[in-house]
Amino acid sequence: MKYEFDTADQLLKLCKKHKCSISEIAKRYEAERSGKAISTVRSGMKRARDVMYEAVKEGVKSTKKSKFNLSGGDANKLFQSLSSLKLMMGNKVTVRAMAYAIAVGETNANMGRIVAFPTAGGAGVIPGALFSCAEHFKAGKRQLLRGMFTSSAIGIIIAEGATLSAAKGGCQAEVGAATAMAAAGLTEMRGGTPEQCFHSAAIALKSYLGLACDPLGGLVEVPCIKRNALGAVAAISASDMVIAGIESKVPFDEVVKAMNDIAESMSERIRETALGGLAITKTGNKVKKKLGLKITKEL
Amino acid sequence: MTQLSVFDVAGPVMVGPSSSHTAGACKIGQFARALFHTTPTKATFYLHGSFAEVYKGHATDKALISGVMKLRTSDPRIKEAFKIAKAKHIECVFKKKDLGEKFHPNTVQIVLENSSRKLSMIGSSVGGGVIEILRINKFDVHLQGRAGKYLSIIVCHENHGSKTFNKILNRIKKLGIRIINTQTTKYKDKNLTIIATDGRDNKRITIKEVMDIEKSIEGIEFIRSLSKLEKQ
Ligand code: SF4
Numbered sequence: 001m002k003y004e005f006d007t008a009d010q011l012l013k014l015c016k017k018h019k020c021s022i023s024e025i026a027k028r029y030e031a032e033r034s035g036k037a038i039s040t041v042r043s044g045m046k047r048a049r050d051v052m053y054e055a056v057k058e059g060v061k062s063t064k065k066s067k068f069n070l071s072g073g074d075a076n077k078l079f080q081s082l083s084s085l086k087l088m089m090g091n092k093v094t095v096r097a098m099a100y101a102i103a104v105g106e107t108n109a110n111m112g113r114i115v116a117f118p119t120a121g122g123a124g125v126i127p128g129a130l131f132s133c134a135e136h137f138k139a140g141k142r143q144l145l146r147g148m149f150t151s152s153a154i155g156i157i158i159a160e161g162a163t164l165s166a167a168k169g170g171c172q173a174e175v176g177a178a179t180a181m182a183a184a185g186l187t188e189m190r191g192g193t194p195e196q197c198f199h200s201a202a203i204a205l206k207s208y209l210g211l212a213c214d215p216l217g218g219l220v221e222v223p224c225i226k227r228n229a230l231g232a233v234a235a236i237s238a239s240d241m242v243i244a245g246i247e248s249k250v251p252f253d254e255v256v257k258a259m260n261d262i263a264e265s266m267s268e269r270i271r272e273t274a275l276g277g278l279a280i281t282k283t284g285n286k287v288k289k290k291l292g293l294k295i296t297k298e299l
Numbered sequence: 300m301t302q303l304s305v306f307d308v309a310g311p312v313m314v315g316p317s318s319s320h321t322a323g324a325c326k327i328g329q330f331a332r333a334l335f336h337t338t339p340t341k342a343t344f345y346l347h348g349s350f351a352e353v354y355k356g357h358a359t360d361k362a363l364i365s366g367v368m369k370l371r372t373s374d375p376r377i378k379e380a381f382k383i384a385k386a387k388h389i390e391c392v393f394k395k396k397d398l399g400e401k402f403h404p405n406t407v408q409i410v411l412e413n414s415s416r417k418l419s420m421i422g423s424s425v426g427g428g429v430i431e432i433l434r435i436n437k438f439d440v441h442l443q444g445r446a447g448k449y450l451s452i453i454v455c456h457e458n459h460g461s462k463t464f465n466k467i468l469n470r471i472k473k474l475g476i477r478i479i480n481t482q483t484t485k486y487k488d489k490n491l492t493i494i495a496t497d498g499r500d501n502k503r504i505t506i507k508e509v510m511d512i513e514k515s516i517e518g519i520e521f522i523r524s525l526s527k528l529e530k531q
Contacts (some may be wrong), residue, residue: 001302004302009432026305027305029305033304041305046306048306048309048310048312066317068356073434085334098442107315111314111316111375112375113314113315113373114310114312114313114315115312115313116310116312116313116322117308117309118308119318119426120316120317120318121317149305150314152305152308155308155309156307159303159427164308165319165427166319166426167319167349167403168321168426175428181308193521195383213507217356218357219300219353219357220315220316244319246466247529270490273349273352274352274353
């Protein structure tokens, strides 16, 4: 294959060789591997964008609580606060990013339709960061698609070099990966170079190494949904740092190796089993009881 | 290099709450159904590992049965899976079962049956909605379910000599479908072969062509195409 890559290094070489962006290579790679036309590949991504958009729009309106009352209505609270701007994060872009990220998480918890980008648990970060920033700099729909393709390329590299499964790598593989993906996508949308995209992804991912997956009752709600909000803000921050001229000291491929090393040394208790961390706190056990799950230990 | 799709990462489009426990489970159900080929009257799900522990909160049960009823991962009717199954007269049974250490924590064994046939399949959901099929009846296999890559044809055939097998391959080639590779597993006097085909130029084997092959070549127990599973 002409456009195959599974490291940042290979992808950067392809960008240089073909004088194009990461999103362009990602598109060509997908067309090549699936045997489909570029236009078909683009429509696939449009569908993903539309589903995410729906989830965000529905989510910020809804005040519905989830089945076990663990989440619901927070996206709406944040969205409402946008008009008053009393928050410290007085910048609309970040508050809106949090609202959107939470909106997707709440939609997901209520069995609504979302895009697992890269997974359902981390699905709020990318729409949160990308949609909010796109609104801010009035990006066109095409620009948004480019951001999404770039995010996907980063995701593929993480999946190849480490993992996107919380059962294997904890939450660094879900919210952590999503944050790195969003940071790179955003940097491309802002006109950053492929190198800058990877610096953004590296800075973001480094901050999430080792994050435990310890959801209450094993449900994708607490801490997941709010983690997505902070992930979206972290992605924006990482991209801002890079646009300001900052670089990651450790190259992205090395960060992915570190992530894999940490995944291998993480205890099973904090890898999507609900047997450690927040899941076995007093509050966590209350949720378990409600769900009829076995209580193993209490912190 | 596994050649993941951009849409494995930016996808699947799905009904929540979990990509591995809901969307992946639905896809495993779809595979079982495609292999069984008709609506079963009974579906038994043996849940292993994390599937057994947290399936209720993640609607894994609804997702599995939805897949068996050919609902897509994005279908909002997944919520009403039990009602729909009842209307279709499918008896659903869920049991916990330790399938052994070698399986991923998110694994299920599905047994589908009707008055004349029975199919057993083991599948794992390995993250982000990507799945793997590891056993079909008694045959150990390794079939990866990635977005846009469900182009495999699966044949169970007799294994005395390679006559039946070659006939099948020739017929598929004659239809203008390119074969990338084949993977054969043996059990007693039967072989199970997974034929990976190339989706170039949108060429897919049709259900009718598959059925023609099953009828006209002797020694085939069953042949199934998975190309219908391609869409999310
Ligand atoms: S805590 Fe676990 S379930 Fe929740 S988002 Fe992180 S990885 Fe997913």
